[in-house]
Amino acid sequence: METGLTIHIRKLVPVLLVSVLILSILACNAVNLLVAITPAPQITATVVTTATAASGAVRNLEDLEKAVVHIETEGTYREPSEGLKVDAEGSGTGFIIDPAGIAVTNNHVVAGATLLRVWISGETEPRSAVVLGTSECSDLAVIEIDGDGFAFLEWYEPEIRAGLDVYTAGFPISGAGIGYTLTKGIVSKPQGSVNWSVASVDNIIEHTARINPGNSGGPLVTGEALVLGVNFGFNSTLDQNYAVARDEARPIIEKLRGGTDVNSLGINGIGVQGQLQGREIVGVWVRSVKAGSPADLTGIRPGDIITHLGEERLSDGTLGGYCTIVRTSQPGQPIDVTVIRSDNLDVYTGQFNGPALARTSTMQDLATPAAGDLGNPNANQPGEIFFKADFDEPDNWYTTTVPNSEDYEATTDGGKLRLFIEPKEVTLYTFYELDLNNPDVRIETLAQKIEGPNSNNISLVCRVTDAGFYEFSMTSGGYWNIYLYKVDGDKYTYTVLSSGASTAAELMNKPNELAAVCAGDLLIFYINGVKVGSTNDSTFPGGGEVGVSIWGKAVGLRVEFEYFTASVPVGSPFSFNQQ
Incomplete structure (x- = not known):
């Protein structure tokens, strides 16, 4: 033409x-990260009696607590607003899906942890556990608890519909300390998706059974203690609560329990956007790194900011762009990565599943007009x-x-x-x-x-x-x-x-x-x-x-x-x- x-x-x-x-750091008000530092609860009950189905699974709310666990973690973390924390403690919830001690929780509860302590109802001492697999984009993880013969939960099989009565079980933080709680609500939206600073989940359930900090990784269940999803976030302003839906969680969990990570490079990340040392920064802040993961092997550290992944600039302050690339890449495929080291603004480039990070330049001396x-x-x-x-x-x-x-x-x-x-x-x-x-x-x-x-x-x-x-x-x-x-x-x-x-x-x-x-x-x-x-x-x-x-x-x-x-x-x- x-x-x-x-x-x-x-x-x-x-x-x-x-x-x-006006320049400011944008804080995420849409979802609260459900991880907190707290002393372990001292549970002294010793009697374990469970109303069960033919399979042996818990089938009522009275005994639900026996299959829900409190998870304490220790590891090296670095938050955007804080310095490096070594051997920092965190707290979350999980639930057992197999009497052999296989339990489900959130990736952001356990990713980067070097030590897990799991408290079982009726026991006065915590048990040790190991992480079998993680999915950072779906915010799921599977752990194996030391021991056998545990009470466990099964999945809800019928169609999930709006208006269904549901319950949130877990160990949230409150003024009275940490203890088991159960809140009631309904399914308000049976299917949706989110791209937030802490998760990018394609299939979620929105509900009104109140979630509080510490409930992360706990189950969303019916009145018969059947699992609908895995709780991971909430919006306190709108009184909305969110769970990874059963249909997304189940196939991922099956892979994780077999020791295979799904849609993961090994980070515990948060989308960030704002000012750092006078420079405009946007990307994915790395809170912690899973040992032996592609992120660990390429040299990613807590406090790094991933600004580019593959050909993409991570520019919206969520995990959406990051997770799109991770989901569309084959396991073991080399992926170009650029990070900014938050303590000195040095720029590093390298590859996941390829050459380790190498310093290429610095933003420290660049004047921002x-x-x-x-x-x-x-x-x-x-x-x-x-x-x-x-x-x-x-x-x-x-x-x-x-x-x-x-x-x-x-x-x-x-x-x-x-x-x-x-x-x-x-x-x-x-x-x-x-x-x-x-x-x-x-x-x-x-x-x-x-x-x-x-x-x-x-x-x-x-x-x-x-x-x-x-x-x-x-x-x-x-x-x-x-x-x-x-x-x-x-x-x-x-x-x-x-x-x-x-x-x-x-x-x-x-x-x-x-x-x-x-x-x-x-x-x-x-x-x-x-x-x-x-x-x-x-x-x-x-x-x-x-x-x-x-x-x-x-x-x-x-x-x-x-x-x-x-x-x-x-x-x-x-x-x-x-x-």
Whole structure:
């Protein structure tokens, strides 16, 4: 396709200058991590009598406690808000599914623990236990308790329906100390999914049987003590409680009890997003590492922040992107990884199931420019910023229309870039007037359509020169395209390098975070932290300017951009090599 044009260039006009910058660490309010430090309970009862089914399993709530266990852990942990803790104690719940001592709990209860102590109802001393297998993305683990002849639970077989009476059993923390509790509720939503900071679970049960810190890993049961799921999180504000559903948990548990980890690299991780030593950091914080796991063997430590996995930048503060890669990788498959060491901001790259981590650079000495300030046009260190704009200062931006049109506006107002194009099927480009000397760049923006046609495109642009550029375009209907544009005099021609559809895009005039990586000949497009597509092209090897664009099928399109950042991709080029 060829389009004739006369390039129209105009400087942006400031309308209102606002210079407020708020930087903060984002805390996860959606789910509480159910691990706590507490002394062991002293249970002195000695009589063990159980109402059982023909199989010998517990079949009533009165005897449920005999199959539910309190788990204490010791290990080396490092929390985002705290320093390194060696031999730190934690507390959680589990439940026995086999009289031989096989029990189920959460990964975040036992991952990284070097010592497990399990308290059985009716006993005054804890028993030792070992971890057989873990699934960090489904937040499940199976342990084997020393001994035999234990009371145990079985699974609920009928269909799980909303309104079913359910009970949460476990050992939560309270003002009166730790002790066995049972809370009642109903199934409010029998099937759902979550991507949180502590879990990415495809099949969950939402219920109203109250969970408290310390209930992690305990069973969600019926009135006949049949297991529906494994409790792992709650939202106290909304009074919602969540369990890994039976249909997801059972097949994973069967593999774990056989000694096979499922969807795991060996970390106890939390999605994080915020400031660390004055640097903007987003990724997966490693609380602890399982001994002998791929994470341990590649050199991952507690306190490391995994910023890239495979070709993905982990950019949304959850475990979603991390777990998508883990689930789609084969066991033992090498996976590129980039981490930032939190104590000194050194950057390390390596591979799970491959070469160990090696230091490649540091972020410690990289100055982070304030919004609106120029960073370093010659930046070459991973994470170093070329520039960061909040659009309070428009002097470095200019506009171009294709084909030529005078009927548009490009202004800054309230710290936002506001673009308006009146005629239909005209593209309005806004570029930052700076040639980047580094061939690799990552660009990001937050954009929102304010008014105009439902059929429209919002795009990021990189490697802009007189010869052409690359454009990463999101349509209003959730489709995406990566274009190669060539310029020859007064003509533009474009080629679609890659295209597709994605559910990552927020529709109905909602804001969308767009990001694009141009690293070597690799082009990657992200929408709201999800990698939607990638391709390879070597037509424009690097450098040039960067910017944004809008296009409308009908007249009167208005779009706002809240910020724009251009930086050297973290881990570049190591994190972006395709297998």
